[in-house]
Amino acid sequence: MAKQNRPRMDKTGQQGRSRAGGTEQLSRGQQRRREMKRARRPWWRGPAPLIGTVIVVLVLIGIFIAVANQGSSGASAHIGQPAAATIVRAVTTVSPSVIATVGTGNLPDPYRAISGPAPTTPGRTQVLYIGAEFCPYCAADRWSLVNALSRFGTFSNLHYMRSAVDDGNIATFTFYGSRYSSPHLSFVPIENEDRNANQLQSLTREQQQILSTLGHNGYPFVDIAGQYASANDGPNARPGGYDPSVLSRKDWSQIAGALSNAHDPITQGIIGNANYLTAAICTATHQQPARTCNTATIRFIEQLLPRGH
């Protein structure tokens, strides 16, 4: 507490100030003592520690902002780098409660029933993906694909990617060079073009035919065992399953971090779309594996899927 300076009392109890000539003398004395005291006051009793604390806090916050901005502006430096294990884990291990809460994410069904050729791998259901690294809808769809397919198997060697700078610059992964293993599914990802729209992976004659006849040559195209395919055409088509703009100006950690909140628009899009994909795959795998397919949420969404011909 601040000390109060009180008028000095003399021996008779009178204030020194009332004595003739004493006021000036005492004031000088008091002033001298005060000045000496101030001169002798250690630095740490002055305002320096208080001001210093505030300055240190402000400087640290400034450094944090600079680091964050540097990370954002240098985000393209991550492209082509292996995806961090923490990011992949956040996408592939979304909690069942979030999956259940999101449900369809209020999205329209992104798949339509088809009766096309059934690209299969013996003993396993085949999921065919055809996309391009520059494409923002593919960028959005890959988040859902990684999540949904991880309920049936395991991804490895995923790398960071962004859609083209002039096409959303959406943070995502690329399936180019990735690996996927599952006892139930065979996943065949084709990144037909790179981020600059140059040819990256070529399609087989059969894949080209499927893309042109069932996918209307649009990216992304997903074919689930010849039973369901992306609904890329029509007035209500939503390529990629959801609006990629929810991912705009977000980096991978922000998107992955959002997946723990069922009410976040990012989660509604990615997980809602992934739940549709999971339900469609479960229909094709005859509800295998049960821990993935035999849930109320997936069962419910399966009822919403269009019936095959």
Place this chain on the structure above:
Amino acid sequence: MAQPSRKTTPAPGTVEQHTSASSRWAPDLAALVAMALAGLAISVYLTTVHYAHVPLLCSAGGIVNCAQVTTSAYSVVPGTQMPITIPGMLWFLVSGSLASAAWRMQARTGVAPARLGLAHLGWGAIGLVTVLYLVYIEIVRLHAICEWCTAVHMLTLLTFLVALYRVQQLPVTTPLDDHED
């Protein structure tokens, strides 16, 4: 008018206790108690929201995005499912208790116990370091700021500053003082 009673001249490193009727009203202690109550109220609210799974009353888009912060992986004590708002509640509870105890002692005896002041400063420093870590997480890792969290961070910083101010005002004769002399 009574002068402050000084029984002995304090030796270096000891505490000289300040007794004055006017010092019984302690606005700095009152501020510490008020800030602790405000921080406690916010922490209780955030903890309730966490367990009730209801949306927070704040914006949820762009840089200011409470939900993104309070539901992130950093919103729980590492290795547990406990929201960090619970240690936050504990921090404000202890801060308020230290200030209340100091206030009571001062009102009763006119003495502002230096030990409580120093303890409060140490507690405030712990809180400030934690807050800086959380601000780092918000800005660098999450790229999102939560208004409620920022209010708590401001209260913690102010608590530290007031605690520091109180320690600065303690009539302490320390070896540092002697050295400075």
